[in-house]
Amino acid sequence: xxxxxxxxxxxxxxxxxxxxxxxxxxxxxxxxxxxxxxxxxxxxxxxxxxxxxxxxxxxxxxxxxxxxxxxxxxxxxxxxxxxxxxxxxxxxxxxxxxxxxxxxxxxxxxxxxxxxxxxxxxxxxxxxxxxxxxxxxxxxxxxxxxxxxxxxxxxxxxxxxxxxxxxxxxxxxxxxxxxxxxxxxxxxxxxxxxxxxxxxxxxxxxxxxxxxxxxxxxxxxxxxxxxxxxxxxxxxxxxxxxxxxxxxxxxxxxxxxxxxxxxxxxxx
Amino acid sequence: xxxxxxxxxxxxxxxxxxxxxxxxxxxxxxxxxxxxxxxxxxxxxxxxxxxxxxxxxxxxxxxxxxxxxxxxxxxxxxxxxxxxxxxxxxxxxxxxxxxxxxxxxxxxxxxxxxxxxxxxxxxxxxxxxxxxxxxxxxxxxxxxxxxxxxxxxxxxxxxxxxxxxxxxxxxxxxxxxxxxxxxxxxxxxxxxxxxxxxxxxxxxxxxxxxxxxxxxxxxxxxxxxxxxxxxxxxxxxxxxxxxxxxxxxxxxxxxxxxxxxxxxxxxxxxxxxxxxxxxxxxxxxxxxxxxxxxxxxxxxxxxxxxxxxxxxxxx
Numbered sequence: 173x174x175x176x177x178x179x180x181x182x183x184x185x186x187x188x189x190x191x192x193x194x195x196x197x198x199x200x201x202x203x204x205x206x207x208x209x210x211x212x213x214x215x216x217x218x219x220x221x222x223x224x225x226x227x228x229x230x231x232x233x234x235x236x237x238x239x240x241x242x243x244x245x246x247x248x249x250x251x252x253x254x255x256x257x258x259x260x261x262x263x264x265x266x267x268x269x270x271x272x273x274x275x276x277x278x279x280x281x282x283x284x285x286x287x288x289x290x291x292x293x294x295x296x297x298x299x300x301x302x303x304x305x306x307x308x309x310x311x312x313x314x315x316x317x318x319x320x321x322x323x324x325x326x327x328x329x330x331x332x333x334x335x336x337x338x339x340x341x342x343x344x345x346x347x348x349x350x351x352x353x354x355x356x357x358x359x360x361x362x363x364x365x366x367x368x369x370x371x372x373x374x375x376x377x378x379x380x381x382x383x384x385x386x387x388x389x390x391x392x393x394x395x396x397x398x399x400x401x402x403x404x405x406x407x408x409x410x411x412x413x414x415x416x417x418x419x420x421x422x423x424x425x426x427x428x429x430x431x432x433x434x435x436x437x438x439x440x
Numbered sequence: 441x442x443x444x445x446x447x448x449x450x451x452x453x454x455x456x457x458x459x460x461x462x463x464x465x466x467x468x469x470x471x472x473x474x475x476x477x478x479x480x481x482x483x484x485x486x487x488x489x490x491x492x493x494x495x496x497x498x499x500x501x502x503x504x505x506x507x508x509x510x511x512x513x514x515x516x517x518x519x520x521x522x523x524x525x526x527x528x529x530x531x532x533x534x535x536x537x538x539x540x541x542x543x544x545x546x547x548x549x550x551x552x553x554x555x556x557x558x559x560x561x562x563x564x565x566x567x568x569x570x571x572x573x574x575x576x577x578x579x580x581x582x583x584x585x586x587x588x589x590x591x592x593x594x595x596x597x598x599x600x601x602x603x604x605x606x607x608x609x610x611x612x613x614x615x616x617x618x619x620x621x622x623x624x625x626x627x628x629x630x631x632x633x634x635x636x637x638x639x640x641x642x643x644x645x646x647x648x649x650x651x652x653x654x655x656x657x658x659x660x661x662x663x664x665x666x667x668x669x670x671x672x673x674x675x676x677x678x679x680x681x682x683x684x685x686x687x688x689x690x691x692x693x694x695x696x697x698x699x700x701x702x703x704x705x706x707x708x709x710x711x712x713x714x715x716x717x718x719x720x721x722x723x724x725x726x727x728x729x730x731x732x733x734x735x736x737x738x739x740x741x742x743x744x745x746x747x748x749x750x751x752x753x754x755x
Contacts, residue, residue, distance in 0.1 A: 173462060174462060174463075175462075175463050175702055175703075213700065218495065218648065218676070219495075220492060221492060221495055221496065221497070221647055221648065221697075221700060222492050222497065222699055222700050223699065223700055249492075250492075266463065266702070394487070394488070395488060395490050395491065395492070396490070397490045397497060397499070397696070397699045398453075398459075398460075398699045399699075400459050400460060400463065401455065401459045402453065402454055402455035402459035402460055402475075403452065403453065403455075403490070403499075403501065403699065404475075404484055404489070404501050404504040405489045405490035405499060405501060406487070406489070406490070407484060407485075407486070407487050407489060407504070408487075409486065409487065417483050418483055419483055419484055419487075419504065438486060438487070439487065440487055440488050440639075
């Protein structure tokens with residue numbers, strides 16, 4: 173993890189309010205793991221005042237030039253400013269930060285994405301393909317316009333769900349997971365789940381996994397101040413008995429955590 | 441207490457040094473103030489603990505820390521290796537806890553000074569009681585003074601009408617310095633959900649939004665005490681650090697803005713040097729308290745125990 177300068181290569185609005193931002197980074201930026209994030213300075217006039225954490229959608233290296241991508245939605249002050257930063261804009265970032273996904277050998281990874289939570293899972297799917305590992309990718313969004321990146325998924329089996337039925341299964345991606353688990357003949361010894369999305373969805377997936385003893389890693393999202401484990405501003409509440417009531421820091425002990433230990437009721 | 445330069449990183453910002461070691465050049469700054477240590481381990485407050493406000497950060501961390509024994513076992517060995525001065529911050533629920541903490545930190549040999557945190561707004565009723573009442577401040581400072589030869593720095597809350605009175609009480613009871621300000625009590629509300637944003641409803645406000653308020657408190661206290669004042673609150677641009685020195689602070693602590701700019705403390709060191717050169721000074725004393733103020737102006741009316749002849753230089 174380092175503080176490095178970065179330059180906006182492109183910043184495209186792919187669908188209303190949803191942006192794909194590509195940043196050129198120097199070699200001092202270490203090769204990241206899927207699930208890790210960057211703590212990005214958004215602008216240079218003090219608005220917003222603090223950095224914002226963004227999960228990496230991808231990391232690319234060609235002829236020694238390194239770039240990272242983030243996929244973000246305009247939801248508040250920071251993302252609004254970030255959406256306005258065009259090519260050539262110089263910013264800086266701290267990263268890569270945090271604990272990423274850790275797929276185990278000889279188990280089928282089932283990737284479950286909700287909305288813009290697809291970003292780190294697209295990164296993970298590319299890494300799995302590079303390692304010639306097959307996977308299942310389940311992706312749910314509110315409607316067709318909020319699906320992103322699914323057309324480029326290679327090396328795995330993809331199923332889509334939308335709340336409005338505009339494409340794929342009509343309903344929650346959690347339904348898709350339940351169906352896949354049964355029809356795919358998966359067991360806790362042969363498969364594991366990697367997920368990211370709204371915390372309500374992650375809560376449902378964690379309950380599903382806990383009830384069946386399935387290993388399940390979720391990438392969490394939340395406000396952070398320092399993002400290096402110093403300020404203790406991003407506590408993750410765990411279920412009773414886990415870690416003696418201590419709150420792990422989402423930034424450096426996450427953002428990818430064992431979903432079955434998280435107390436989703438107390439996580440905002 | 442000798443410092444390489446007058447710039448410290450404030451408590452609660454940099455953990456125990458290691459967290460930021462790749463991002464902050466500790467060998468360039470005066471020192472760090474550790475995350476506050478309490479007698480027993482504290483898990484801290486429920487989330488959310490932070491919320492960005494207009495030019496500020498509202499926090500309610502609740503002093504998450506490993507407790508005195510955990511500090512001595514796990515953090516002291518790290519702190520010993522740091523290439524800068526270490527000030528250990530302590531907070532007790534009562535006078536007896538403060539005494540145990542001061543003895544423990546003194547015995548560790550790792551601290552160049554102890555910052556007595558009597559001003560945390562986020563740990564329940566005891567957090568503020570020793571810095572919102574001069575009598576209570578006297579009680580705690582008098583009790584810990586005989587227990588150590590280390591410099592004691594009393595960290596004060598701005599959430600009082602007359603901060604100068606609290607500072608004077610600390611001075612009279614043996615404090616070697618006072619540091620100020622801790623955060624201003626604040627609150628953030630989400631009108632869509634009709635709920636408070638912080639898990640504890642109330643929190644402490646820091647960041648550039650509070651700098652003018654903090655400068656005024658420093659100004660008020662500088663005129664009321666003879667011991668050094670460590671100024672902090674909203675230092676965001678390097679020139680902000682110089683401003684605190686000009687109003688009379690002997691040193692400064694950089695806080696929340698370090699999260700946005702990890703190089704800020706080093707930048708402040710450079711800017712203080714540059715300002716000194718501009719003023720034609722040769723040592724830091726040429727800058728401290730050298731604000732040019734018209735005679736009789738800038739009297740803080742809330743402070744009834746003002747002394748004369750200190751603070752601003754007449755012009």
